[in-house]
Amino acid sequence: MNALPLPTRKLEDWRYADLDALASLWPLPAAEQIIVAAGDRFERAIILDGSIGEAAVQQIDLTLEAGAKAAIYALNIGGQYGRIELNVTMKKDADFKLGCAQIGGGDQNIELVTTVTHAEEGGTSSQTVRNVLGQKATGTYLGKVAVARGAQQTDSVQDVKAMLLDRTATANAKPELEIYADDVKCAHGCAIGELDAMALYYLQSRGLTPADAKRLLLQAFVAGAFDGAVDEEHLQQLALAKLSELIA
Amino acid sequence: MLTINNLHATVADKPILKGLDLTINAGEIHAIMGPNGAGKSTLSYVLGGRPGYEVTDGSVAFNGEDLLEKEAFERAAAGLFIGFQYPVEIPGVSNVQFLRESLNAQRQSRGEDPLSGGDFLKLAREKAGLLKMDMEMLKRPVNVGFSGGEKKRNEMVQMGILDPKLAILDETDSGLDIDALRIVGEGINSIMRRPDKAVLLITHYQRLLDYVQPDFVHVLAAGRIVKSGGPELARELEEHGYAEVVA
Numbered sequence: 001m002n003a004l005p006l007p008t009r010k011l012e013d014w015r016y017a018d019l020d021a022l023a024s025l026w027p028l029p030a031a032e033q034i035i036v037a038a039g040d041r042f043e044r045a046i047i048l049d050g051s052i053g054e055a056a057v058q059q060i061d062l063t064l065e066a067g068a069k070a071a072i073y074a075l076n077i078g079g080q081y082g083r084i085e086l087n088v089t090m091k092k093d094a095d096f097k098l099g100c101a102q103i104g105g106g107d108q109n110i111e112l113v114t115t116v117t118h119a120e121e122g123g124t125s126s127q128t129v130r131n132v133l134g135q136k137a138t139g140t141y142l143g144k145v146a147v148a149r150g151a152q153q154t155d156s157v158q159d160v161k162a163m164l165l166d167r168t169a170t171a172n173a174k175p176e177l178e179i180y181a182d183d184v185k186c187a188h189g190c191a192i193g194e195l196d197a198m199a200l201y202y203l204q205s206r207g208l209t210p211a212d213a214k215r216l217l218l219q220a221f222v223a224g225a226f227d228g229a230v231d232e233e234h235l236q237q238l239a240l241a242k243l244s245e246l247i248a
Numbered sequence: 249m250l251t252i253n254n255l256h257a258t259v260a261d262k263p264i265l266k267g268l269d270l271t272i273n274a275g276e277i278h279a280i281m282g283p284n285g286a287g288k289s290t291l292s293y294v295l296g297g298r299p300g301y302e303v304t305d306g307s308v309a310f311n312g313e314d315l316l317e318k319e320a321f322e323r324a325a326a327g328l329f330i331g332f333q334y335p336v337e338i339p340g341v342s343n344v345q346f347l348r349e350s351l352n353a354q355r356q357s358r359g360e361d362p363l364s365g366g367d368f369l370k371l372a373r374e375k376a377g378l379l380k381m382d383m384e385m386l387k388r389p390v391n392v393g394f395s396g397g398e399k400k401r402n403e404m405v406q407m408g409i410l411d412p413k414l415a416i417l418d419e420t421d422s423g424l425d426i427d428a429l430r431i432v433g434e435g436i437n438s439i440m441r442r443p444d445k446a447v448l449l450i451t452h453y454q455r456l457l458d459y460v461q462p463d464f465v466h467v468l469a470a471g472r473i474v475k476s477g478g479p480e481l482a483r484e485l486e487e488h489g490y491a492e493v494v495a
Contacts, residue, residue, distance in 0.1 A: 201298050202336040206350035206410065207324035207357075216349065220340025220389075 016140040016172050018109040021055035021081035031059035031087070036068040038091075043071045045231045047238065048110075050079035059085040064094035066120070073229040074100040077242040078108040085113045093122040099225040101130045101239050104137035104169075105246045111140035111172075118151040118184075126157040130222045131173075134165035134246045140172040145188070149180040158188040163195065163221055165214075165246065211247050218243045249274045249414055249446050250315075255306035257294045264290040266471035267306070272414070272446050279449040279457055279482060282468035283490045288450045289333055291468070292418040296330035297323050311413070324350070325357040327413030329406075331420045335399040338390040343402065344372060346390050347409050354410065375408030379435045396423030404435045415440055416448045421456035433459025454486040469494045 006026050007014035014022075036042040048056050056079055064070055068091070076082045088096050096116060104110045116125050131139040145156045162171035175188040195217055203213035219240055226235045250272040257265040264287045272278050282288055294301045295308065297320035308315040310326060318326065338346070352362040363371070376383055379401045391399050400420050407415055417436070421429055437460060440447045449460060457465075457479065465481040466473045467490065475481065475493055485493055 196336075197299065199336050199338050201320060202332065202338070203346070203350070204320040205296050205298075205324060205330050205332075206346070206406065207321050207354035208350050209321050209353065210319075212349065212353060213321075216341055216346065217338070220338070223340055 013113055013142060016111060016138060017083065018081040025055050025057055028057055028059065031061045033061050035063045036065060036070050038065040039067045041069045043230055045229060045235060046072065046074040046084060048076045048082040048084060049238065054079040055081040057083045057085065062086060062088045064088070064090045064096060066092040067094065069095040071097040073226055073231065073235060074112065075235050075238055076100065076102040076110045076112060078104055078110055080108060082110045083113065088116045090116065090118050090123040090125065092120040096125040098127040099227065099229065101222040101225040102139045103132045103239060103242045103246065104139055105134040106137060108137045114143045115146065116156065117146045117148065118154040118156065119148050121150060121152045123151065124155045127159065128225050129160045130225045131162040131171055132165065132218055132222060132243065133162065133169035133171055136168050138170040142174050144176040144178065145186055147179040147181050147184050147186065151181050152183045154181065154184040154186070156186045160190040162192040163218065164192065214247050215243055249311055251309040253307045255308060256304045257290060258302050258304055259290060259300065264471055265294065268472055270466065270473060272448060274446055275443045276463045277447045277449065277460060278464045278466065279451060279462040280466045280468050281451060281482060281485055286468045287471045288468055289418055292330055292416045292450060295416055296320060321353070325354045329410055329412035329415040331403045331407065331415060331417035333418040333422065335391050335403055337392045339392050341390050343386040343388065343390050347372065347406060351410055372409055375405050378408055378438060379405050380431050381405055397425060397428040400424055400432060401428060404432055408435065408439045413444065414446050418450045419452065421451055421453060429455060430459060436460050454482050457482050467493055
């Protein structure tokens, strides 16, 4: 059990959370602990789709021992409030990959909060996050990459994009770097935009309805998040169903 | 097939088309030439139903129906094809998926059965072959990483697959090398030169018209057709420039 008091908005990690929904879950159970042994491989798909309740928080502490490889694919499409929190600690030459799509409508609040700590040298991490938000939904990515003093030759990427379908939707994105080593590569990119009007027109000029044109563009937008997943097809299908529901 | 009557259109409140009249019958190929800024591309976008292009006066009938009443996708289903001057790149969406969905959307709205995956690929292979385009390119994302010439050839492959009644081709010849120009020209002829089809070519140059012989040539200047004639008009323009003809 977690004895901490309910967070407030003053805490950076909870600034955009749905605190009312969170109260219904509080106190949260302890985070799931996963340790991937040296040289091992691990893959997990996380799906938050409201099936375990209108509010859901999934917290995972993941430790990668030397040379371990882990991939997490996440699809966050609600309930009312869905939060995925990953704390990843990486030892020497470990490799971590995250692909996540968050798709929300109505007044859903969905968020992904990651801390990836490169504790030792030679680690590689990549995070690909695609958010699609319609109506009054809020989608958040708070992602910190921390590189410890000795973690030279770290190579990390954060690639975060959000697509707003309506002017009333909100996307928050905060890629964050904390680097104490001097020979590392940490790329971080973040973009928030809307569907390209010319692309939509081009597709419609060939006979696609406005809804189908949107669906096709959004499907392509999120597709990259699940590249290489064992469950890729299943994840794509769930994402597509949610996208279709949003556009309808 | 297409009757444009006194068409006026604005873009961002700026009048571009100012009383354009044009009639195209089945079996005819028309070419529109004209100086930069005359309204040639605007005409293709207005006919194609692009948002932001507002018709303020006049009418357009397409096979007896009011074209301007229809949304862009309904115009496509009615048999209108727009060849873009700058075809759009769409990352993540393969040509094959895009075209199959487009064709089947059109067929569905005409009350026809959708084409199966196998039948579609057969059709796509045939049309790609016509334009000397590698099938592998059709599996790649729409226009992404294509050269200017490949994009234009891809437009023609799309035209072949969608099999429209009327094609409006906006500077399909620009950006093409000599060989590609010939291939595209032959493609237009073999796909569209039929008694029940028509083409409106928008172009700056005589070159394309050497391959695709127009029945009529029009000069568009300041938002109106100021002169019409036969193929000889294009050669006259090439020789003397617009100034003399427009004056």
